[in-house]
Amino acid sequence: AQKVTQAQTEISVVEKEDVTLDCVYETRDTTYYLFWYKQPPSGELVFLIRRNSFDEQNEISGRYSWNFQKSTSSFNFTITASQVVDSAVYFCALSVMVGGSYIPTFGRGTSLIVHP
């Protein structure tokens, strides 16, 4: 069975601090996809990044960066110089093939609160 663990339930930082959100996943599949989504108070999840299991290249997008390490089954997300607008719940998700199609398993989410 697949599992995604986001051990940090809530993180509170002050604006301009760097913050890392941890994601550890479990799967026996060799082909899978990893995602990060952001859920602002409005409710809809917003896509941030997708990685497939064969692409361990780290990525940077503006203030956001992601570190994918298969050796530790982790896909961590770092926000540099956090801003109040970054306050949201962030979900890590793992998708593996089940019965012919990919099914996502989400972590419980990390609530990030950025104080001005």
Add this chain to the structure above:
Amino acid sequence: KAGVTQTPRYLIKTRGQQVTLSCSPISGHRSVSWYQQTPGQGLQFLFEYFSETQRNKGNFPGRFSGRQFSNSRSEMNVSTLELGDSALYLCASSLEGNSGANVLTFGAGSRLTVL
């Protein structure tokens, strides 16, 4: 272009009733998937539809059902509502099938309260 639209946004029902939620995907998207979000269980996959066919279903009882129409719009139905069905129901669409591997565009959700 318009995003994923879910209606109604909020609704209150009583135990034993049934409810139908609607989802209009982004134009051109053929895959629609549904998720239940609760404080206790988190975000869980309900089912996925592609070209009017259910491709997969999560671990939910038969009271949860859905369908997809030829214009890709989707509905989900929950019969004989229980208190534990209170949740935010999210719909997501993607361009192709295998939505779990694709980038999903989510709607704002339908918040169901069962009294």
